[in-house]
Amino acid sequence: MTKNNSWDSVAKEYNQLIRDSGDVYHSTYLNPLVLKLLGNVKNRKILDLACGNGYFSKILANDGAIVTAVDYSKEFISIAKENANKKISFFVGSSSNLIFLDDNCFDSIISNVAFHDIKDISKTINECSRLIKPNHKLIFSIPHPAFHLSKRAKENNEYFKKVKNYVSLMTVDHHYFKGVKHYHRPIEYYCKLLFKNQFIISGFYEITTKHIGGKIIKYAKLLRHKQEIPTFLIIEATSVK
Numbered sequence: 001m002t003k004n005n006s007w008d009s010v011a012k013e014y015n016q017l018i019r020d021s022g023d024v025y026h027s028t029y030l031n032p033l034v035l036k037l038l039g040n041v042k043n044r045k046i047l048d049l050a051c052g053n054g055y056f057s058k059i060l061a062n063d064g065a066i067v068t069a070v071d072y073s074k075e076f077i078s079i080a081k082e083n084a085n086k087k088i089s090f091f092v093g094s095s096s097n098l099i100f101l102d103d104n105c106f107d108s109i110i111s112n113v114a115f116h117d118i119k120d121i122s123k124t125i126n127e128c129s130r131l132i133k134p135n136h137k138l139i140f141s142i143p144h145p146a147f148h149l150s151k152r153a154k155e156n157n158e159y160f161k162k163v164k165n166y167v168s169l170m171t172v173d174h175h176y177f178k179g180v181k182h183y184h185r186p187i188e189y190y191c192k193l194l195f196k197n198q199f200i201i202s203g204f205y206e207i208t209t210k211h212i213g214g215k216i217i218k219y220a221k222l223l224r225h226k227q228e229i230p231t232f233l234i235i236e237a238t239s240v241k
């Protein structure tokens with residue numbers, strides 16, 4: 001898919017926030033665990049799916065991985081190509097149709113904070129199943145579906161999340177980037193697609209500030225709330241095809 005899409009118009013601004021190491025959420029909450037789950041990447045073929053500005057592809061390539069990075073935004077891919085390691089192959093393409101990539105060709109597939117931004121997640125997970133080698137892993141991180149869309153509320157000097165809708169599929173506007181959509185799905189929905197596509201769930205991580213020793217908390221009163229209510233979910237799925 002090469003036509004303009006909503007991410008094209010915000011790619012430059014997103015890149016300013018993310019730069020070379022990700023924003024504070026990527027660099028403190030997500031990347032340490034994702035890198036640990038990927039293990040030694042040297043000489044391993046890794047797909048960075050919905051790679052955005054490609055900063056994570058570059059981290060992997062610097063660690064010796066042979067990286068294929070795909071995003072459906074032309075703008076993101078042209079930003080990602082700047083100063084990129086020669087070992088990274090970049091493609092503009094939709095995650096739901098990766099026909100230009102061969103079956104069983106990746107040792108790992110990683111997709112950071114993107115599955116909730118991808119409209120056709122069913123075909124995307126089907127493509128992941130086709131592309132991953134048997135007994136190898138797809139790892140993806142998303143904002144935790146149970147809490148992502150709910151507002152914070154304060155009562156008796158304590159913080160809560162006001163969860164209104166969870167089970168229904170919803171298309172919602174991005175809270176910050178105008179024109180960009182999120183696709184809310186309950187966790188069960190992702191699990192069913194994984195099982196249908198011959199993955200088992202081999203790792204499941206609900207990320208709170210407990211994982212990062214309470215870092216990045218500006219207001220002490222939020223500490224309990226941020227330690228008890230997960231911000232992100234990381235799922236590791238192993239192919240059993």
Ligand SMILES: C[S@@+](CC[C@H](N)C(=O)[O-])C[C@H]1O[C@@H](n2cnc3c(N)ncnc32)[C@H](O)[C@@H]1O
Nearest residue numbers: 007050051052071072073094095112114117118
């Ligand atoms: C929140 S950004 C995350 C980017 C990057 N993975 C990161 O961690 O910074 C979501 C990305 O998903 C990409 N995207 C959304 N739908 C897509 C699709 N169908 N195929 C490929 N990329 C898609 C967007 O262009 C955007 O780069």
